[in-house]
Amino acid sequence: MPTIQIPSFLVNGNAEALGISALDRGLAYGDGVFRTFPVRHSQPVNWDLHYARLAADSAVLGIACPPAAQLLNDIQQLFDNAASAVCKIILTRGVGLRGYRPPDDVLVTRIVIRSVMPDYPPENVQHGVRLHLCQLRLSEQPALAGIKHLNRLENVLARMEWQDAALAEGLLLDAHDTAIECTSSNLFARFGDVVCTPDLSRCGVAGVTRSRILSRLPELGYQAEVAPLPLQRLLQADEVIICNSLYLAWQVVEVAGTHWQAQPLAAQLRLSLQE
Secondary structure, eight states, X not given: OOOOOOOSEEEXXXXXXOOOXXXXXXXXXXXXXXXXXXXXXXXXXXXXXXXXHHHHHHHHHTOOOOOHHHHHHHHHHHOOSOSOEEEEEEEEOOBOOSSSSOOTTOOOEXXXXXXXXXXXXXXXXHTOEEEEEEEEEEOOOTTTTBSOBSXXXXXXXXXXXXXXXXXXXXXXXXXXXXXXXXXSOEEEEEETTEEEEEOOSSSSBOOHHHHHHHHHTGGGTOEEEXXXXXXXXXXXXXXXXXXETTTEEEEXXXXXXXXXXXXXXXXXXXXXXXX
């Protein structure tokens, strides 16, 4: 039998689509939202949480989020029974004429992309990771804080700051030298039995894995705290963790000339998140 060619993306459920309209507002203005998560054996991992965040982020922008069943059908079309792959869902407000004011009758564009799971170095789990301290500072916009909107130029510019493969991520601060997140990860710092994650009410992205960790910390014997995290306080932490939905949790062993010895929290979190 011939090998079935699995398409790498769908546009509005269409595997034959070659792209999106040049008039799409996602292209023109970054007018949309997205989510990225693993898919295993054709099943999206933690789908209910990711869909809930996608719908909530869409609501902030006034975009009609497609029904969960429709997106799940797209995923089923796109993903075979491979052990692990990555799904990215992009929703844009759709096609419109020139001008910032959205059309009244616009139809949402939905894009589902399949890609291979990144081949992370095993040393990241075994020995922890080093971070680049980014020079770029995140701007504050409370109206967009927390959501994964398509305007990610800050992250692009920050990621361009380093080429050293030994640096796994870049630490992002705001204009007040407060630690917010990494270029594609959320951030936690442990002080004794208190584990703090930065307040994201003014900028930053609230990831699903961040929320999962916050809910699981009490089960692991830690007090969860959401609060501003100045860089100098971060550097005094007993342990620093970064997380996202693909690799779950890594310990940070170096940033800005500060070093940490191996600690147990990252491994505890990975085990808890895998359950």
